[in-house]
Amino acid sequence: MKPVYIINGFLESGKTEFISYTISQPYFQIKGKTLLILCEEGEIEYDEEILRRSHTIVEVVDDEEQMTPANLIELEKTHKPERIIIEYNGMWNFKNLKLPWHWSLEQQITTIDASTFQNYYTNMRSLLAEMIRKSELIIFNRCDGLIDQLSNFKRNVKAVNPQAEIIFEDKNGEVNQIFEEDLPYDLKASLLDLDDYGYGIFYLDAMDNLDRYIGKTIKFKAMVLKPEDSKDEYFVPGRMAMTCCADDMAFLGYACKYDRCSELTNKDWVEVTATVHREFWKDYNGEGPVLHAVSVVPTQKPKDEVLNFA
Numbered sequence: 001m002k003p004v005y006i007i008n009g010f011l012e013s014g015k016t017e018f019i020s021y022t023i024s025q026p027y028f029q030i031k032g033k034t035l036l037i038l039c040e041e042g043e044i045e046y047d048e049e050i051l052r053r054s055h056t057i058v059e060v061v062d063d064e065e066q067m068t069p070a071n072l073i074e075l076e077k078t079h080k081p082e083r084i085i086i087e088y089n090g091m092w093n094f095k096n097l098k099l100p101w102h103w104s105l106e107q108q109i110t111t112i113d114a115s116t117f118q119n120y121y122t123n124m125r126s127l128l129a130e131m132i133r134k135s136e137l138i139i140f141n142r143c144d145g146l147i148d149q150l151s152n153f154k155r156n157v158k159a160v161n162p163q164a165e166i167i168f169e170d171k172n173g174e175v176n177q178i179f180e181e182d183l184p185y186d187l188k189a190s191l192l193d194l195d196d197y198g199y200g201i202f203y204l205d206a207m208d209n210l211d212r213y214i215g216k217t218i219k220f221k222a223m224v225l226k227p228e229d230s231k232d233e234y235f236v237p238g239r240m241a242m243t244c245c246a247d248d249m250a251f252l253g254y255a256c257k258y259d260r261c262s263e264l265t266n267k268d269w270v271e272v273t274a275t276v277h278r279e280f281w282k283d284y285n286g287e288g289p290v291l292h293a294v295s296v297v298p299t300q301k302p303k304d305e306v307l308n309f310a
Helices: 015-024 048-053 069-079 114-123 125-132 147-160 196-208
Strands: 002-008 034-038 056-060 083-087 103-113 137-141 165-170 217-225 234-242 249-253 269-281 286-298 306-308
Touching: 002 015, 015 034, 015 048, 015 083, 015 103, 034 069, 048 056, 056 069, 103 114, 114 125, 114 137, 114 147, 125 147, 137 147, 147 165, 196 217, 196 234, 196 249, 196 286, 196 306, 217 249
Parallel strands: 002 083, 002 103, 034 056, 034 083, 103 137, 137 165, 234 306
Antiparallel strands: 217 234, 217 269, 234 249, 269 286
16 A cells, blocks of 8 residues: 555645655655655745655646546656655645545645634635545644634634644744643632642643633642742642653642641642632742632642653
């Protein structure tokens, strides 16, 4: 079977950039030729040096009627590639694509220009749906200035393809946005009872989306850290976390005001119930999450003391 990779999306959605980046990576310098079939030519052209280094041969098939199994087999016979990449024309209905029987679709990826997504979703929904229906990975690029809309974009795509992995990118790379519907707890609950995983998500999300948590009551298990300058006015309940590897450990915790800090000892394990506030805190060099303890009671240390984000 001949492995095939299909990259689809509307014109100027970032297909060429994605393919160029992929074939230029060291892991792509593999044995044999790659046949790259272009079904449309955008403003960005492929770099000849990248094509040469990656042993990639380009063929243009810009007429949908020529995109037939018979013609594709002829291209295969001519070039004898080990693998095939198809940059598919976004204006062609994807359900009409027929591959030779011995070509095996290994992966389908859809690229989307986030700045034009709403227009295409409104006016060309059926074409868009056919693109993303069987895509394993959907990449929204050019997300700058659109953070507030990304949750809706994700819901639109998931309605068509619930299994798809969705990535959002801006000019700085991948957008590490946690959407409310993806949180492992219900923000409408009167108490957010956080398990180990939930605490890790809360810590990360509160950095970027503190407004979600203002006034909420949370409960979690934590280790006590008493900074030297705390003057028994506050402590930092938190967890050690491995963020990359065993050598990359960090303590994840937010300042917590508590009127009985003098009764706490460093490295004790406690169950903290607290409300979340936005306040100035010197260690933040500005405003940030500050917890106000409702109760702090001793507890047993957890089975896994270290959270694993690696």
